[in-house]
Amino acid sequence: MVSEFILHIPEGINFDCTGCGNCCFLWPVPLTDDDVKRIGSLQFTEQKFEPAHIIKTGVPGSAGQNSFAAALGKRWDGKCQFLSPDNRCEIHSQFGAPVKPSMCQLFPYTFTNTPAGVFVAASFASTGVLYNRGKPLAEQREHLQETFELFKRLFANLKPDWSNLQLVDGQPLIFEEYLEFETGFLNALSPLSSERAEKILIGLSKRIFGLIVNKRDFDRVPGVDVKPRTIDSLVLKSLMATYFPSDVYRENTCDIDSAALARNFVMPPDKVLLDLDSKQYGFSQLTQYSLGPLNDDSENLLRRFAYLKIFSKLYFGAGFAGLSLLAGLNHLASVIALVRIVLKLRNIDSKKTGREISFEETAECVRTLERRLTVANFSKQSKTILEVLLSSPERAERISSLAS
Numbered sequence: 001m002v003s004e005f006i007l008h009i010p011e012g013i014n015f016d017c018t019g020c021g022n023c024c025f026l027w028p029v030p031l032t033d034d035d036v037k038r039i040g041s042l043q044f045t046e047q048k049f050e051p052a053h054i055i056k057t058g059v060p061g062s063a064g065q066n067s068f069a070a071a072l073g074k075r076w077d078g079k080c081q082f083l084s085p086d087n088r089c090e091i092h093s094q095f096g097a098p099v100k101p102s103m104c105q106l107f108p109y110t111f112t113n114t115p116a117g118v119f120v121a122a123s124f125a126s127t128g129v130l131y132n133r134g135k136p137l138a139e140q141r142e143h144l145q146e147t148f149e150l151f152k153r154l155f156a157n158l159k160p161d162w163s164n165l166q167l168v169d170g171q172p173l174i175f176e177e178y179l180e181f182e183t184g185f186l187n188a189l190s191p192l193s194s195e196r197a198e199k200i201l202i203g204l205s206k207r208i209f210g211l212i213v214n215k216r217d218f219d220r221v222p223g224v225d226v227k228p229r230t231i232d233s234l235v236l237k238s239l240m241a242t243y244f245p246s247d248v249y250r251e252n253t254c255d256i257d258s259a260a261l262a263r264n265f266v267m268p269p270d271k272v273l274l275d276l277d278s279k280q281y282g283f284s285q286l287t288q289y290s291l292g293p294l295n296d297d298s299e300n301l302l303r304r305f306a307y308l309k310i311f312s313k314l315y316f317g318a319g320f321a322g323l324s325l326l327a328g329l330n331h332l333a334s335v336i337a338l339v340r341i342v343l344k345l346r347n348i349d350s351k352k353t354g355r356e357i358s359f360e361e362t363a364e365c366v367r368t369l370e371r372r373l374t375v376a377n378f379s380k381q382s383k384t385i386l387e388v389l390l391s392s393p394e395r396a397e398r399i400s401s402l403a404s
């Protein structure tokens, strides 16, 4: 029985499983108690597996009665034990989709509950979503309604609070007002646009900045005498370490090292270096070489990523770290610029700075970013520091210029 609710479905987003098996590699699959019982009792017709290997995480999740206190163990090669050599899920093949772990049934969809209804999103950790393959989500309404019922059961205690929205820290914003802004944001990011995603976002952020009643110098950290460009470099270093760590799979929690960031403001280092892929890069390397625009498919992917974050409201307020609308837009612009910076540094490292970056390289960077954003769990300190540092559209613009 499907309950009554308004389900808003994004335009221009497609998904069908490509059968790549990527979501069944390395990524831990959390299990509810029901999943553990159901999967533990399966009798496979051809027993190719050891009995289901389930690990207790010892971390009761936030999903209420269906907390995820266990996870599927992985094989020695990091793949799910139920993934066949031809990248098929053996549980799905032998017993049907509803027998799979709940999170596998849900993936790649997610839902944001708001006072204006439920907004559907899909994860860019999925190859189908990254490549925009398959049926438009708008044509999958029935399936999405059923999947939302599963989401509600799994996250029964998840009740996002949209009553404390802020345009910027200290300036409240009511949800209905926000929705009016959002219409403009989504139009700006339409598939007809050919501008870079982060430039569109920075333009929107500047418009929001114009509406701030009590402006202060958002380029500076209150009470600390550090130059704005030094702050830029420290912010970028911190975002890089958070979203592109040396081992994205091993580091299964995601938070800013706010204590280290705050320490650096008091004693700014002479030279800030960026850490990526276990190597270090100076900022001068970023300005010596120009990346230029990516190919059309990559630029479309970055715009689609921005569009879906805006549509699903997973970039500010109850959707992300409690950020204000202004800081949320600047954070989103900065992390998209970060994708370009990662591609640029990898090109510098390969000593092939003139070559065109392939769509596949861009897609893998977006997949990593999405995985990190999905597990982001920021402390109160991190949220505060992000709000302070990312309320400046100029900062997001300077970070974006390093990505050019």
Ligand code: SF4
Pocket (backbone or CB within 6 Å): 023, 024, 029, 080, 081, 082, 083, 084, 088, 089, 090, 091, 092, 100, 101, 104
């Ligand atoms: S249970 Fe099936 S769908 Fe889930 S991760 Fe394993 S192989 Fe993939």
